[in-house]
Amino acid sequence: MxxxxxxxxxxxxxxxxxxxxxxxxxxxxxxxxxxxxxxxxxxxxxxxxxxxxxxxxxxxxxxxxxxxxxxxxxxxxxxxxxxxxxxxxxxxxxxxxxxxxxxxxxxxxxxxxxxxxxxxxxxxxxxxxxxxxxxxxxxxxxxxxxxxxxxxxxxxxxxxxxxxxxxxxxxxxxxxxxxxxxxxxxxxxxxxxxxxxxxxxxxxxxxxxxxAAETGDPRDALTARLAAILGPDFAANAIAVDAEREGLHLTGLAALPTWSRGSAVHQYLFVNGRPVRDKLLTGALRAGYMDVLSRDRHPAAVLFVDCEPAMVDVNVHPAKSEVRFRDPATARGLVVSGLRRALAGAGHRASSTVAEATLDAFRAPSDAGPRVYQMDFASRPAPLPRTHMAEAPVPFAPASARAETSGDDAPLDQPLGAARAQVHENFILAQTRDGLILVDAHAAHERLVYERLKAQMEGTGVASQALLVPEIVDLGAAAGALLAHAEDLAKLGLIVEPFGPGAVVVRETPAILGACDAAALVRDIADELQDLGQSTALKARIDAVLSRVACHGSVRTGRRMRVEEMNALLREMEATPLSGQCNHGRPTYVELKLHDIERLFGRR
Missing domain, CATH: 3.30.565.10 (Histidine kinase-like ATPase, C-terminal domain)
Structure with missing residues (x-):
């Protein structure tokens, strides 16, 4: 040296x-x-x-x-x-x-x-x-x-x-x-x-x-342009976002959770028409989909934030790809709440690509040659029955669990139709006026229970449990940011107080988390607050617990359901936001139109 x-x-x-x-x-x-x-x-x-x-x-x-x-x-x-x-x-x-x-x-x-x-x-x-x-x-x-x-x-x-x-x-x-x-x-x-x-x-x-240059009103022009660039599937499986807060206006299209991607390449953010790569807005986009996507999936969205020029500083970097909002918390909150409201407004809707993938699974491979029907085969004697065939499991529920086709057909006009059978003690087969619906009963009920638990918790608040020995956590400069949000954290069951320069003391933690590492939790929250100005770490952990509770408390695979139960589940799905996907972003049902089914059998 x-x-x-x-x-x-x-x-x-x-x-x-x-x-x-x-x-x-x-x-x-x-x-x-x-x-x-x-x-x-x-x-x-x-x-x-x-x-x-x-x-x-x-x-x-x-x-x-x-x-x-x-x-x-x-x-x-x-x-x-x-x-x-x-x-x-x-x-x-x-x-x-x-x-x-x-x-x-x-x-x-x-x-x-x-x-x-x-x-x-x-x-x-x-x-x-x-x-x-x-x-x-x-x-x-x-x-x-x-x-x-x-x-x-x-x-x-x-x-x-x-x-x-x-x-x-x-x-x-x-x-x-x-x-x-x-x-x-x-x-x-x-x-x-x-x-x-x-x-x-x-x-x-x-x-x-x-x-080509688009025409028409701004929303139609934007939808047509995005369909041309991102493909018609994105436009068909996206919902309009339109929200305002304190001088900020959020518009654009956000894809349904069941049209999620394996990476974040389909995320496009604009501020006053300027393409930006903003960490705050990207984090807000992720938070908007927080409880409808698993961690390995990414939402697809094209979002525009418009405001008076004085509310945002674009002179941060010569490339002008970074911006700084005068009130970053308001901007982030607008994106999160606007996305959640739009997703909830979509109700039980799931992406159309789910049905297309199902139909593709039914179709014969492209190299299978011309389609041959039974009538084209030479007549042959029927094979003799084998003794073990009678012992094969029947995939449908017993007759007592099937819906009668006669009688009141009003449920056929409902979005998810009328229950006709239960398949393999988990999947509900429902009929609509123009097609069939196949519902994953466990996944659907899991989402319904999860939404009920969240609503109950929002109404009564999050109960906290006092620590036997309060835990002191040294956060340094991040302590101030954490204490500034102490009131919001208290609503989620986390009670923190100042304890000298750069340190806090944790006195209570959310009871629903059970025995948790209070120091690690507080550090995660403080890091996120310093990085983004807002933190979803605590709420995400609480939602994860609620999701596990919902999973264990929902209809289990293997349980035979009565017709009344199946129809009640369908009606509750229609009335519950986000019921088109489970807590992990997977679809809860598949819809097949009658003309598509007929095409599978060569009727069209």
């Missing part, structure tokens, strides 16, 4: 200013991290210019070439040199950095791109002639007249040629292309009334993404 000689006096380096080229390259490193960052900045400039058609072309994942063409308002020829200088913009005057209504406002994008690549900007405002300016390594050239259509075309070649070390940190061409595609998709979600296209010109030019 090298140790400096304390007798040697080191002369400190002299302070000197950096040249403009170095300053621009350093600043560009914050704005342009990769090709996708450049595409994002250029598309946002186009949208700020009022563009309704944006065409993006890239080569080699954006390394070799990025071209963004739009039909926006354009840039006057005399303003082109200024457009390539840092901190020059037409979007704000600098007097109020909180009153921002545009994507861009820092005036750094074009200057940063010109500093690290070979940039050309061709623009033609309405009623003017087109002009072009080029820059290499931050040095702009003269403005020249050219031919061009109204709007602006920005072309960037040889990204990072002026900072070649940056190229070593880029991903593969495929990875960079995926990042560019994700940027275009996100911005296309935010602007459904604009047409977007993305082409790859690496070898033979090919279009990899395109959406």
């Amino acid at each position: 090298h140790v400096a000689d304390p007798k040697i006096r080191i002369e400190p380096g002299r302070i000197r200013p950096l040249d403009d080229a170095a300053i621009n390259r350093i600043a560009a490193g914050e704005v342009v991290e990769r090709p996708a960052s450049a595409v994002k900045e250029l598309i946002e400039n186009a949208l700020d210019a009022g563009a309704r058609r944006i065409d993006v072309t890239v080569a080699d994942g954006g390394r070799r070439m990025i071209r963004v063409a739009d039909d926006g308002s354009g840039i006057a020829a005399e303003d082109l040199p200024l457009a390539l200088s840092r901190h020059a913009t037409s979007k704000i005057d600098g007097s109020d950095l909180l009153n921002i209504h545009t994507f861009g406002f820092r005036g750094e994008a074009l200057a940063s791109l010109a500093a690290v690549g070979r940039l050309s900007v061709t623009s033609r405002p309405e009623g003017c002639d087109a002009a072009r300016i080029e820059a290499q390594g931050g040095a702009p050239g003269p403005v020249r007249p050219v031919a061009g259509r109204p709007g602006t075309v920005v072309e960037l070649r040889d990204l990072f040629y002026a900072t070649p070390a940056r190229l070593k940190f880029l991903r593969t061409e495929r990875g960079e292309m995926q990042a560019v595609t994700d940027v275009v998709r996100r911005l296309a979600m935010a602007e459904p009334y604009a047409r977007f296209s993305l082409s790859d010109a690496t070898d033979a030019p090919r279009e990899v993404f395109a959406v």
Whole structure:
């Protein structure tokens, strides 16, 4: 290990200013991290210019070439040199950095791109002639007249040629292309009334993404745009979210819990139309689905939070992908409550893909050849019965447990129909006017019991149990955040009090948790409060206990149910929010339409 000689006096380096080229390259490193960052900045400039058609072309994942063409308002020829200088913009005057209504406002994008690549900007405002300016390594050239259509075309070649070390940190061409595609998709979600296209010109030019401009009212336009980008299944299995609180407005679409994903890639968040990756909002989205999804599943949602610009700070990072709310607790609470209200409003609805998967399981493999029916076989004598066949278990419940088909058919008009049989002592077979319903009785009753337990607990509160020996927990700086929420924690049965600097004493814990590690619980809550400003750790543990109680207290597999019990279960499911999925997000019933069943038997 090298140790400096304390007798040697080191002369400190002299302070000197950096040249403009170095300053621009350093600043560009914050704005342009990769090709996708450049595409994002250029598309946002186009949208700020009022563009309704944006065409993006890239080569080699954006390394070799990025071209963004739009039909926006354009840039006057005399303003082109200024457009390539840092901190020059037409979007704000600098007097109020909180009153921002545009994507861009820092005036750094074009200057940063010109500093690290070979940039050309061709623009033609309405009623003017087109002009072009080029820059290499931050040095702009003269403005020249050219031919061009109204709007602006920005072309960037040889990204990072002026900072070649940056190229070593880029991903593969495929990875960079995926990042560019994700940027275009996100911005296309935010602007459904604009047409977007993305082409790859690496070898033979090919279009990899395109959406047409939508029409109609904002909700219909957004739904159509999301169906085009995320697929019709998402739109068909999503519910509208619309909630307001203290000047914040939440809109968008959230998928049903039974349409959950294996990762969080289908989560898109926007603040005032700006795509963001915000830890607070992501945590709120997860909390909104807290008791309807298992830990290994992730919700799918596209959510927009809109508010007055002064209520949110977008000037947190040069890339503008992070935001800071003036009241983060209100923003988080709006997302959580808005999602829960929307999910509860969906009632017993489950995703349509559950039925499609069931039908696929019934269908013969695609390579099974043409369908052959019994009538096509040659007549043959019936096989003689074997003695053990009479001993085979009958899969249906006994006749006493079946519903009579005659009599009052009113239950057939109910969403979940009338019970006709119990299959394998667990699954309820119900008939509707236009199909069949197959219900997992245990899973459905588990959700019903769970919702009743939650309602009872909310009405009476969470009982607490006093610790025989109060536990002292040293939290350091996190103690203040925990004590600020002491009143809310007390409603959940956790009683904490201050105990000197940076420490708290735990006197009571929720009785429903039994013997628990009070110190570990308090630390988890304190960490979450510091990280997100809110904590769901305690409520999640209480809900988990209620879920286990509901599981043990629900109808057990193997119990034969009477017709009255089965129909009562169906009616209660129809009246209970979230009954379309169990406590772990699995579907509680499958609906098969009559025309689909007929198709299975070749009747259609």
